[in-house]
Amino acid sequence: MAKKYHVSATVNGDPVEFLCSGQETMLDVLRDRLELTGAKEGCGSGDCGACSVTVDGRLICSCLMLGVEAEGTSIETVEGMADGDQLTPLQRIFLEEEALQCGICTPGVLVAAKALLAKNPDPDETTIRYWLAGNLCRCTGYDKIVRAVQKAAAEMRA
Amino acid sequence: MSQLRYEAPGSVDEAVALLASDSDAKVLAGGTDLIVQMRSGLRKLGLVVDVKKIDELMSVSSDGGAWTIGAAVSGAEMNENAALKKDWPGVVEAVDLIGSTQVQGRASAGGNLCNASPAADSVPAMVAAGATAVIAGPNGRREVPVEQVPVSPGKTSLATGEMVVAIKMPAKPARNGEAYLRMIPRTEMDIAIVGAGVSLTLDDGGTCTAAKVALGAVAPTVVIVDDAAKALIGTKVDDAALEKMAAACSAACKPIDDKRGTIEYRTKVAGVMARRAALIALERARSN
C-alpha cells in the first residue's frame, strides 16, 4: 500500500479528516474519500472546469491540486452552496433561465460564477465570458449561462 | 509500486535540503503543470516539495521601487496587486493569461519559468522587462536573468537542490512601457502559438532610448531579439521602425512545425504580435 497522509480541512463549513496517498488529487479525495461527487472529472488536466471548487476563497480546479495540500484549508463545493433547503438565487435562476442541459458542467459553472459575483457584483457579458472560459459546456452554447449569471447578479444586487 | 512522498517545509533552507536529498524531487508551486505531467505519466516522481508554506515564496514586496515576487505567488494574486500591476502591467497580464481563471488561482510566475516550456506566457514578458530570478541552493543564493533559467524544453539550469525563490523586477524606469501579447487559436485556454514581450523606454522627446524584445514559442527557449530592439532605439517608434522590428522578429524565429502551428505561421505572426505589443508598450511608456 502506498503511504497515506492524514489531512484535516474544512469542507463546506464542516471539519473533515481523511487519508490519501501522495498522488491523489483533491478531486479524487472529494469524490472517493468524502463522497462529495458534485465536482466532476471532465478532463483531469485543468482544461474543462467541471471540478471547480474554491480553496480559502480562491477558485481552482480540484484536479490540479493534491489532496494532501488541503491541510488546514477551507474548501467550498457545489454541495455547500444552497442554504439548507433554499437554493441560492444563482442556482434558482440557472433553473429558471434553462442555463443547463446535461448538467455535468453545472456544478463547476455555479462554483465559478459564485466566485465571480463575490468579486464583481455587476460583471458585463465579456467579463462573465472570460471568467467562465475555463468552464467548458458542450450543450448550451453558453448563451443561457451568461444570461443567468447576469440575471442572478442583478437580483443579488437588488 | 510508485509512491509519491509529499513534504511542505516552512523555510527555504528546509526545502533546499529536501530537494538535495532526492534527485527525483520536484518543487510543487501551483501544480498546474506538475500535476498534469504526473497524472499523464510524463513525470515519475519520488518526492514533491510543496513550497506554498514558505512565506518568502508567497509574498510580494517592493523596496525602493524594485519588486520581489515570491516564486509561488499565483497569477490571480499578482493581478490583484494594483501597485505591481501599475508598474509592470505586461508581466502581470502575461502571468494572468496562463490558463483559466481556475488555473490563474494557482499558477505562478516561478512555476511557469521552471516548467521551461518554450511557450510559457510569462517568460517573454519577464525577459523584456529585465526580470531576474533569485535561486537558492545548497551553496547559498544566486541571482540570474530569468532567460538563463530554462535551457531547453522541460529543462532548467537549476542544479540538484536548487529552487527559484523569487522573481525580481527592477524599479520602473521613467517613461518605460511594456506589454505581452500572444496568439492563440481560441480566446482563452490555449497554449501560445507565438508570444511577444516588448519593453521600451522613451526620452522626454518621445524617442526610444532603450528596448528589449523577447519571443516565446518560436524556438526551444525564449528568444531575445537584439535586432528588433535596435530597430526601435533612436526612433519615435513610428511605422517604419515597427516594420523593421517586426521583420527582425520574424527573422529571429527558429520554430518547429507541431500540432499547434507551422514554421511559416509562427514566423510571420511573431512579427505581427511583436508589433502589436510594441504599440501597447509605446502607449504605456507615453503615459508613464
Next chain:
Amino acid sequence: MPNESSFKWVGTRQIRPDGPDKVTGRAKYAADYTMPGMLIGRILRSPHAHARIKSIDTSKAEALAGVKAVVTSADFPELASEMSPNSEMVIDFSDVSNNVMARKKVMYDGHAVAAVAATDAEIAEEALSLIDVVYEVLPHVIDVEEAMAEDAPLLHDGMITEGITPTPTKPSNIAKRVEFRSGDVDKGFAEADVIVERTYKTAAVHQGYIEPHAVLASAAEDGQVQVWVSTQGQFMVRAFCAKVCGLAISQLRVTPAEIGGGFGGKTVVYGEPVAVQLSRKSGKPVRVVMSREEVLRASGPTSGGVVETKVGAKKDGTLVAVDAVLKYQAGAYAGSPIGPGCMCMTAPYEIENVQLIGYDVVSNRPKVAAYRAPGAPISAYAFESALDEVARELNMDPIAIRQKNAVKEGSKTVYGVTFPRIGFEEVLEAAKNSDHFKSPVPEGEGRGLACGFWFNIGGESSAACHLNEDGTVTVISGNPDIGGSRASIALMVAETLGIDYNKVRPIVADTSSIGYNFVTGGSRVTFATGMAAINAAEDVIGQARERAAKIWEIDVDAVTWEDGEARPAGSNAGDHDPMSLADIAKMAPKTGGPINGHGSINAQGAGAGFGCHICDLKVDEGTGHVTVTRYTSIQDVGRAIHPGYVDGQLQGGAAQGIGWAINEEYVYNDDGLLQNAGFLDYRIPVASDLPMIDTVLVEVPNDRHPYGVRGVGEVPIVPPMAAVANAMESATGVRMTSLPMSPPKVLKALEGS
C-alpha cells in the same frame, strides 16, 4: 390536433424535473456510482496506429497484489458478422466486439487490447504497465483519399466494396458505395448558365461531451448482471453487452445514470462489455471510467470527409443540376454516415437532376459514432458553400436563391420521399424578416447564411403512466434525457391529462422496469417516446372515464374528459359532480384497482426539420483569427413543447457547429498517432469565443404528432460550417474549402488571395 390557444402547459417554460438535483451536485452520473467491494477497471490501449498482436502476456499483471481480473479478446466470444440498427446508422456486432477489445490486430492508436480490475486505481495502472504485448507494426493510413488508393495498406483483408456491380474481386478500404440519382445531370448542366465546381474537405471532429464514458457493472454468481452507465440507450447497452459478452438479454439489467452529454457518441459501447467481463471474472463490481485522453483516442468522432461538388443554375437562380462524390471516413470499421450525408446534401431544394455517389472508407482512426445529424453537416457544408458561390455569381440574395428552389409539401427528395407539410419556406421567410438579416453588416465584418436539413426519426418506444393514490402521476419511459426530454414529456402528459405540470413526475427507467425503447437519437425522444407517453396518459384517461361511468352508473361513452375531470355528458350532463383525477384515484381500490396506462409504439411520421443560420464575423488579417460577432439560428421546430430547451438545442448545436467550422480537428503525426487527445488542443469553443446566439422558433406543426412535435436537436448543427465559410468570403473575399478554418489556414488563404 388540439387547438393551440387552448394549451395550458405545452409551450410554457417550466422548471425541468431533473433541475434541482443538477444545481446542487446531487444528480448521479455513472462515475458517481459506487458499490461495496467495488474494483477499478483500467484499459490498456494500443500505442500503434496499425499492428498485428503477436502475443499478450498478462501473467505479471495477474500476479500483482490487488489485481482481481485481467481480460483480453480471448475473454470475449468471437462474433460472426450481424448488422443492427444503431441510432441513425447501422452497426455490425462483429465490429463492435473487435472495437471493444482488439482481436489479432489493433486498428488505431488507442484501440483497447487488454483490461484489468484491481482494488484501486494506482494498482490498476501499475498492472497495465506489467502487461506485455508484442506487436508487429503494420503500415497505416489515416487520410480518406489515401485509404482509397490502389496501393493503400489494407485494414481488413476481406473487405470487398458493397454496392458495386460487378462485385470487385480485390479487397480494399472502401466498405461501401452508395448512389442517389434523379433526372439526368448531363442534361441539367447543359441547361445551366452558371456552374460552380469545388472540392470541400472537413476534419474528423469529436462530440466533445464533457462527461467521459463511465460504467459500473456487477455480476452475480447466478449469471445476472447489473449495469449502471452513461449512455443514450440502456436497451442498446443491454443488447450490445449481451452480444459481446455472450449473455442472454434477460441476464442483464441496465440502469441509465444521468448523462453528461452524448450528441450521438453514447449510442454504442466501449468499456461497458469490458466492465461486465471483468466483473464476471472477478466476482466483484467493477467501475470503468475513461479519461479524457481515452475519450478522444478511442471513442467515436464523426467522419471527416471530402466532397467533390458541382452545382449548376440558370440565370434566374433555378438550380438545375448537382453532381457530387462524397468520401467519408468510417474509422477502423465500416459504417460512416455516408447514407445520411447523401440524403441531406440537397434535401432542402427542388433540383431536377441530381447524382450523389458516396463512399464509406475505413482508415486507422477510431471507429466513427453518430454525432448530431450524422453525415449531414459535412455534405451541407459543401453544398451550402457552393450555393453561396452560385448566388454570388448570379448576384442574387442568399435568401432569394434559396426561396426560389425551396422544397415544400409535395416536393420529392432524391432519396425517394415526398415531403408532407414542412416548414422550410416559413423558415426562409422568418430569416428574411429577422432583425439580424435586416440589420446592416457592421463595418469590417462579413455576413454569411446557410441552411440545413435533418429527416429526424421515430421508432420504437414504450412508456407507462401510473396514477398514484393522491391523483398525481408518474410517467415512466426508457430514453436517457439528454436535452430536457423529461420536461417535455411531463408537459405533454400534463396537457393530455389536464393536470398541473408539477403533479406529473417523469422518470427514466432501467431496462427491467419499462418496455423496449430504441436509443435516444435521431431527435426522436420528444416525438416518439413523447407519443408513447401521451398514449399511456390517454390510456389512463380511458380507464378513469370507465371508473367514473361505473360510479355514476352510466355508459362510459357518456363520460367526457375535460380540464382534468371526468364529466357526465349528453343526457347525463349536470346529473353528477365532475370527478377529478384525484377523486378517481381515491376511489380506484373500490372500482377495479390501480389505474396504470401503457403506450407502446413504433412511431412513424417524424417531421423533417429545416433551419437557417446567419453568421456575422470578423477576421484578424494579421493572424487569421476569426471572431464570430453575431449569430442567429432560425428553425422550424414543429411545436416547441418547452421553448426554453428548444432554444437550448438551437444554441448548443450552433456552438458545436462553430467549433467544427473554426478550430476542431484530429491531428495525427506521421506514425498515425493522435497528437491532440485533450481539451487543451482539441479546441471546443469556450465561453469567450462566442457571442449570444439568437433563436427564432418557427412553428409548422407536424400533423403526425398529437402536439405537432418535430425533432429539433440535430438540424442546428447542419448549417453552421457553411454559414461561417460564407461569412468568411463576405468578410475577406476568400473562399475556405477546408475545415477547420483555423488561424494558420485562414492566414495562408488570405495571403494567397
